[in-house]
Amino acid sequence: MSKGLVPEDLPWIATDGSDDRRVSLLDELVESEFVKISRSLDVDRFRSIEGLGDAKSIPIDAKDFDAAFASLKLKSCSVHLQRTFPRILQMQYSTTGAIIGFTMEDAASLIIDGVEARAPALLLVKGTATCEIVEQRANLVAxxxxxxxxxxxxxxxxxxAQLIATLPDRCEALRVTVRDVLTLASHSPDSFAQPNVIEHVEESILQAVDLAMAAASPTPDAKRLSLSHYLALVRKLDEFVADSAGKTLYSADVARQLGVSVRTLHNAVVAIRGMSMHRYMRLRRLWNVRQQLVRGASVQSVKAVALVNGFWHMGEFTALYRELFGETPQQTLSAARKQTSEPS
Structure with missing residues (x-):
């Protein structure tokens, strides 16, 4: 963090930028009067960050699940640090002002509305806006x-909502500000509670964002326009699939219902979801199976659930399920039934 971003009456915030905690920062934070931490036990009980909008996640890989987030509320803004998991995220952000999102690692990568978001890119949301996000790996996001x-x-x-490219040093200064603020509020709550400290911290965050925005340039309009049709088409596809729950869907029939060719629909899914239409539809069906199995008692059998969701080859289905969730469908169902039968 440059010294210009930190008030002189906050000497306990490091200003040299030498911080090797980037990857493990979330694990090093502890709950305090100001910092709240939520760790999800598994993908079935994953809880999204409250206050940012409505979120729906479909896991791409649920093995080694380790999602968590920390939240800090200030006077007129909140700071969130989230360790995500490989997933497709349909996020409707909602704010009275603006939401700024960015990765805390250069190696992190997300696809947002069909555009790859690598550092030093920032996501800027004003008001209410829906984003289609694909994460092929777990990321650390602020x-x-x-x-x-x-x-x-x-x-x-x-x-x-739009992606904005800023300068690497401005992005890093913003990251350092977030790290230092969360660390202070977590490990030194007494210092954080001193008069006017929260106001000074908030101003430091605003100044860091101001500097990043001053060096920012929006993603080219041509790129955004070329994806707008695909984005609308994928959203129609999702609505159609949701309305057709329990029915076997064929690509030609789906494309016909949406008024496009199979190739156009495939290209739209590749652009927005980062995978083929076949893989995306299979992923959705596997997640539907998972959600039904975790209900336990209401499920007749794994085979019945698989068939309803379009899986007729039980051996292939079991292998796909194990690859995605790290356990067999029968193990999921058995664990759910055991939990339901145990006295509360």
Missing amino acids: LLNFASIDDRGWPGDADS
Whole structure:
């Protein structure tokens, strides 16, 4: 963090930028009066960050699941640090001001509305906006939610989301600010509770974002426009699949219902979801099976659930399920039934 971002009456915040905790920061944080930490036991009980909007996740790989997040509420903004998992995320953000999202690692990568978001890219959301996000790997992500951003001159229209490229050093300064603020609030709550400290911390965060935005340039309009049709098509596909729960869907029939060719539909899914239409539809069906099996008592048999969701080859189905969730369908069902039968 550059010294210009830190008030002189906050000497306990490191300013030299030498921080090797980037990967393990979330594990090093502890709950305090100010920092709240949520760790999900497994993918079935994963809980999204509250206050950012409505989220729906479909796991791409649920083995070695280790998702968690930390939250810090200030006067007029909140700071969130999240360790994610490989997934497809349909996120409807909602804020009275703006949400700023960015990865805490250069190696991290997400696809947002068909555009790869690598550092030093920032996600800027104003008002209410829906984003289609694909994470092929677990990432460490920071999210800042500002209640108001009046007169700060940040780009973007109301009720919109866009990726903005800033300079690497400005992105890193923002990361360091977030790390130091969370560490202070977690490990030194007495210092954090001193008069005016929260106000100073909030101003430091705002200044770091201001500097990043001052060096920012939006993703080229041509790229966004070329994906807008695909984005709308994939959202229609998801609505159609949700309305057709329990029915066997064939690609030609789906494409016909949506008024496009199979190739166009395939290209749209590849652009927005980062995978073939076949794999995406199979992933959705596997996740539907999982959600039904964890209900336990209401499930007649694994085979019955598999067939309803379009899996007729039991050997292949079991292998696909084990590869995604790290256990067999029968193990999932047995564990759910055992939990249901145990006295509360």
